[in-house]
Amino acid sequence: MVRNYTDQPVDRQILDRIIDAGVSAPSAGFSQGQRFVAVTDAEQRNAIAASAHEPEYVADGFDPWISQAPAHIVVCTDRDAYLARYSEVDKMGPDGTPSTEEDWPVPYWWVDAGASMMAILLAAVDEGLAAGFLGSHSLDQIHEALGIPDDILVVGIVTIGYPATDRRSRSLARGWNDRDEVVFTNYWGNDRA
Numbered sequence: 640m641v642r643n644y645t646d647q648p649v650d651r652q653i654l655d656r657i658i659d660a661g662v663s664a665p666s667a668g669f670s671q672g673q674r675f676v677a678v679t680d681a682e683q684r685n686a687i688a689a690s691a692h693e694p695e696y697v698a699d700g701f702d703p704w705i706s707q708a709p710a711h712i713v714v715c716t717d718r719d720a721y722l723a724r725y726s727e728v729d730k731m732g733p734d735g736t737p738s739t740e741e742d743w744p745v746p747y748w749w750v751d752a753g754a755s756m757m758a759i760l761l762a763a764v765d766e767g768l769a770a771g772f773l774g775s776h777s778l779d780q781i782h783e784a785l786g787i788p789d790d791i792l793v794v795g796i797v798t799i800g801y802p803a804t805d806r807r808s809r810s811l812a813r814g815w816n817d818r819d820e821v822v823f824t825n826y827w828g829n830d831r832a
């Protein structure tokens with residue numbers, strides 16, 4: 640994740656290729672519930688930055704990287720698209736009842752949005768750009784500023800631009816996990832390896 644960008648705008652064709660990577664990400668039952676809003680307008684980017692408390696990042700020593708990023712992609716998910724898809728005849732359970740949110744041990748609308756988010760990050764890097772994901776604690780403000788319908792769930796924002804000197808996340812001081820604490824073979828844990 641990069642949290643500083645130059646002023647150079649991102650060509651719309653390049654941005655569209657990056658968005659297409661998100662659109663092309665897998666989805667459960669090919670529900671295709673991922674939704675995207677590309678934001679290039681400075682006023683709209685400022686509204687997103689405000690909703691994500693950008694001044695707090697700046698106070699923490701980061702650049703105003705959200706408002707400064709020439710492009711944002713707001714990643715959203717349409718949960719109802721999943722419930723509708725999984726109410727179709729080839730996806731309904733044996734009792735033939737329509738899908739409800741409670742049926743989902745893993746809510747794939749979040750999973751697929753995450754896959755799109757990652758595809759977007761990788762596509763941006765592939766285009767020679769830099770990107771960073773952020774969440775906002777004021778999603779209502781984003782709905783309001785961007786006119787996103789209430790039933791569309793905002794997952795977060797990917798900032799995109801040409802990289803400037805970056806200050807790395809302080810979280811990285813945690814260091815990487817030991818691989819053998821997180822990767823197992825055939826059985827959870829290392830006792831049976």
Ligand SMILES: Cc1cc2nc3c(=O)[nH]c(=O)nc-3n(C[C@H](O)[C@H](O)[C@H](O)COP(=O)(O)O)c2cc1C
Binds near residue numbers: 640641775808
């Ligand atoms: C789900 C998710 C939410 C994140 N939210 C934020 C955020 O709100 N602000 C931010 O600066 N970084 C955010 N990050 C970026 C992480 O801080 C960053 O990925 C992590 O520190 C590892 O750094 P690296 O991706 O540069 O290796 C988020 C990352 C993920 C995957």
